[in-house]
Amino acid sequence: MQSYLVTVVAALAAAAVALVLVQVVHRVTRRFGRRSLLMTELTEHSHRAFQVAATVVAVQLAVRFSTLYAVGSPWRKIVLHTLVLTMIAAAAWLVASLLVVAEDTALARFRVDVPNNRHARRVRTQVVLLRRLTIAVIVILAVGVMLMTFPAVRGVGAGVLTSAGVVGVVAALAAQSLLGNVFAGLQLAFSDAVRLDDVVVVEGEWGRVEELTLSYVVVQIWDDRRLILPTSYFTSKPFQNWTRTEAAVLGTAEFDLDWAIPVQAMREELRRLCEGTELWDGRVCVLQVTDATGGMVKVRALVSAADAGSLWDLRCLVREHLVTWVRDHRPTALPRLRAEVGDAAGPLPWQVVQPRRATRRPADTEAPDDARVFGGSDDGDARSEVFVGREDHADARR
Numbered sequence: 001m002q003s004y005l006v007t008v009v010a011a012l013a014a015a016a017v018a019l020v021l022v023q024v025v026h027r028v029t030r031r032f033g034r035r036s037l038l039m040t041e042l043t044e045h046s047h048r049a050f051q052v053a054a055t056v057v058a059v060q061l062a063v064r065f066s067t068l069y070a071v072g073s074p075w076r077k078i079v080l081h082t083l084v085l086t087m088i089a090a091a092a093w094l095v096a097s098l099l100v101v102a103e104d105t106a107l108a109r110f111r112v113d114v115p116n117n118r119h120a121r122r123v124r125t126q127v128v129l130l131r132r133l134t135i136a137v138i139v140i141l142a143v144g145v146m147l148m149t150f151p152a153v154r155g156v157g158a159g160v161l162t163s164a165g166v167v168g169v170v171a172a173l174a175a176q177s178l179l180g181n182v183f184a185g186l187q188l189a190f191s192d193a194v195r196l197d198d199v200v201v202v203e204g205e206w207g208r209v210e211e212l213t214l215s216y217v218v219v220q221i222w223d224d225r226r227l228i229l230p231t232s233y234f235t236s237k238p239f240q241n242w243t244r245t246e247a248a249v250l251g252t253a254e255f256d257l258d259w260a261i262p263v264q265a266m267r268e269e270l271r272r273l274c275e276g277t278e279l280w281d282g283r284v285c286v287l288q289v290t291d292a293t294g295g296m297v298k299v300r301a302l303v304s305a306a307d308a309g310s311l312w313d314l315r316c317l318v319r320e321h322l323v324t325w326v327r328d329h330r331p332t333a334l335p336r337l338r339a340e341v342g343d344a345a346g347p348l349p350w351q352v353v354q355p356r357r358a359t360r361r362p363a364d365t366e367a368p369d370d371a372r373v374f375g376g377s378d379d380g381d382a383r384s385e386v387f388v389g390r391e392d393h394a395d396a397r398r
Helices: 002-032 037-045 047-066 074-108 118-148 151-162 164-174 176-191 263-275 308-329 378-388 390-397
Strands: 199-202 205-212 216-221 226-230 249-257 280-291 297-305
Touching: 002 037, 002 047, 037 047, 037 074, 047 074, 074 118, 118 176, 118 205, 205 226, 249 308, 263 280, 263 297, 263 308, 280 378, 297 308
Parallel strands: none
Antiparallel strands: 199 205, 205 216, 216 226, 249 297, 280 297
């Protein structure tokens, strides 16, 4: 009885000493590491795991050396085995917390609350996926090590290894979909096809990548709905990524109007609108007639914004303003249907077309800059080089 009491006292004393030492280390680290992000993360995320691991190790050593009188007894084996299992779990928790601290420290160097955050979002996506993968690997390894401490499991291990090939094939076939999503998630993380906070269009829905895991991707749609897709969707089906290269994007607003629309006046009104709003980033403000069939002309306004959200608001503003402008200032340009009664020999002015010589445009006259998409400005020349080529574009300009 006295020996058992010594063992209990030794275990409690060892636990108390371990807790005191861990608390001292925690206070010292917290005091001298206020200016260090790594030390701050360690004190916040790894303190509890370090405390548990140190306490379990101390108790295990105290019990092992204070129960030498009971070597070979069943209760000693059970207690020591339980402490070993607890120590393995605590060590896995500590390693996982240290990896999380390292990943958080690395992520802190890449800010996503800045305009040009493409590289930061790429790093964040890769680190988040790697974090999930490393934690899963640590848990699997810890469970495997814990199982290997049982003699019966070690005995079965040899037989399992002989049939590992057949079991592996069966498991791969059974988990084909799951493994496909996992590999697709890793491919997305390192192929840079889609990242966290990317603006995408999938299944006809426009939204932002809110969460990206090894098995599924959560897209926050503009109306706060969530579209959940398997990661294999983004490696097997086409989708639109509006912010893959940069956050700045282009958008259009189209109008069907009558042939009486004064295009240049409408173009000047669009320019005035863009220059008077903060939603426009100053890059592109172009108005063109893209079609003239079916009794109406299709006028397209092309504008640019710093990000997808601003572009959406800017496109809506352009539509509202130009619709009001056409209605109030150019009502004759509203869409209409015409019906002509009579033939070409009638007395009405538009029924007789007098032939006249075609007027040529002076050679030195060019369309205004805001009437061209592929030219007239630095941004337009850059787009022209992308679709035509630098040498062909230079020849065309000459």
